[in-house]
Amino acid sequence: MPTPRHSVGPCPSCGDGLGGIRIYTSPGGTTYPLVVCDECDAVWTEPDLSRRPTFPDPEDARSPIDGQPLWGADSHWADLAECAACGWLAQVDPTLHHHGPLPADDDPLATPPADVPPADVPAADVPPADHGDAS
């Protein structure tokens, strides 16, 4: 899926891009989130778009955390539970929600699902999910 499901805002660098929350699984199995612009590849390690982004190599974009491919198979756009699990749910802009194949309860404007973990769970404990949308 090319469009982020949940975004923290429009990309301040390119304008029309979405700063989407993307989940990465490190080789050790731990996970971490990044905010990535789906239009211009700008990357933020925190869900604060007022901070200065990093711009990866345009031909070989990689995560600034562990160097894995920015758009590789070990990453995917986060669903709502993953946004909550990494503690970034409060930064999600509900008006930028993109409905994908998940049921409507993934809409942050609706009541979050009951199995959403509390927001203070460390990001490393977020279970990896296979959404098949990695490119």
Next chain:
Amino acid sequence: MTAEQPFPRAKRGGRKSIGGLALALLVAAYAVSQPQLNDRFGWQLPGFSSTAQTEPSSERPPSERPSSERPPAVSPATADVPSRTTPSGAAPSSPEPAIASPATSNATAPLYGLLTEEGNERYRSPAGLLYTRGSQEGHRLKHLERHVADDPDRPGPHGVFDGGMPGALVTVDAAYRQALAGSKTTRKDEDRRTVYTIDLGKRVGYVGGSEGQRRRNPIAKRVRLVLEQDRVITAYPL
């Protein structure tokens, strides 16, 4: 009284003639000024000829229009491009299949009739822009393809180029040339990146996405071009 009837009838007939003449003059004036008004102000005034049916309507989103009403290529330069056309002659809005695998395309034939392959899946445009691997789609040309069709479910705006991939490439080149000339261009530099916003002064596409749909898909006359030196990161109309 009956003897006086012809005179008033003749007078009424004269009024009709004058009225008809005035109407004809108004129609002629409209027919002459309509294209200029559309071009100058970006209006979508209907015309009298069959071309009126091929002009995009501002009343309906482009995604809902039949192919015969899709916008044509944006520049006369596209006449040099061996672009696919629909039976009605309108430029396609769907991506060209050739870019599905740039590496397997014929290296001697310019891609889309425009791009010269430089090896390693790098393609150079006539204006000097470089399209390389990268982006979520795997190649910048594949990413550009996202902007030749609307994505009405996408949150926010989504710029859509007229004229399919050939039209998009020609427009991006024209925008780049204008940006280098510094004409009607704003420039923002951030690290290695340069973000140009170029006003091309004529329709180059429309604003789609959910925001565009909400605004009834307004026309786009500007292009945003994100570059790293001569490498295209992204480009879209707005």
